[in-house]
Amino acid sequence: MRIAVYSSKGSAGKTPISANIALDKGFCIGTNEAFHVYDNLIDENKLISISTEEAFPKEIAEHDIDIVFDLAGSISKSAVSISSALEMSDWVIVPIYNELKSLIGGINTINQIKEYNKNIIVVATKLQKQKSDMIKDNWKQSEDFINIQNQVQNSLGQDIKILPLKYSKVFDNIFEEKKSISQIMDNNALASYNYREVSRQFDEIYKLIGI
Template sequence: MKITVHNSEGGVGKMPISANIAIDKGFMIATNEHTSIYEYILSDDEFVEIDMNEDFPDFDEMNVVFDLAGSINKNSQSIKSAISMSDVVIVPISCELKSMLSGSNTIQEIKNINSEIDILVVTTKRQKQREDVFLDNWDQSKEFIEIRSYIESALPGSVNHYLPLKALKAFDNIFEKTKHPTINKI
């Protein structure tokens, strides 16, 4: 299985989603971001880091999560190669106008590379709003409905699945649970 996590907008939760999938499922991480924290939470054989303008290697039958930074342009060969290899692309989007605009542009760029790929929009940073009236069904939250409506009106039929992700401290907990020697020295 090959999963890409991408949105050209920063700060939407790509790295926490990628890291949690990789650690939980035992997948390798492949990234084009040189300022990643993977060297602190994974061993050298659990992640691959390349430049933006390089192709990712063929991972054959390995399970990989591609955690991608940057926009798709003529120099973003890493993003294009990851999307071409992937079974699904996760596009994290928060309920901010710039994130929704960037997310819809990212989805369109992904579809231009691979029109048949499954896309999962993960609505990130969900917190219950005053006007929200629901118990635990986060797909009934105001922010989830707003993001889904925006993407469906901007790109009808482009997204296969939507998933609400409420705000959690799970990513911070990775550091507490890791046994990486560099973390233990901090």
């Protein structure tokens, strides 16, 4: 299984989402970022780090390696790392949060990705409770989620799949504790209580992807 996590817009959560999936499922990480955070997080033999202009090796697909590609930068003729990863992936996850630049950047990114891969999932990230929200555990009814959903579906059609991922401090703990969210919750009652919702939301993403 190969999963690309990509948006040309930064700070949407590509790296924390990629890291959580890789640690949870024991997947490798592929990155095209020169200054990445994975050296301390992922075993050397599970990390493929290349430059933007390089292609990810064909062997990844030929040997059906389980990998998450955390892709930075914009799609262009010279950014072969991005196009090669998009082409060989089973799924492309595009994180978008409820902020104008992220929405525009995310929607433009999806239009570009479509030329390489049609299996696109939007993850509506960094969802926060707004004053008007009466939500308990249904983040699909939150103002942040509904706005992202409306904007994305109005621009790209109703068929595109969108899943919620709430804002949480636990995403920073992944790198401090070198554990996935569910691993952080193991044997820790308070963490287990605090992060139950974001962990459930990841399970929903895993179910959709089939991992």
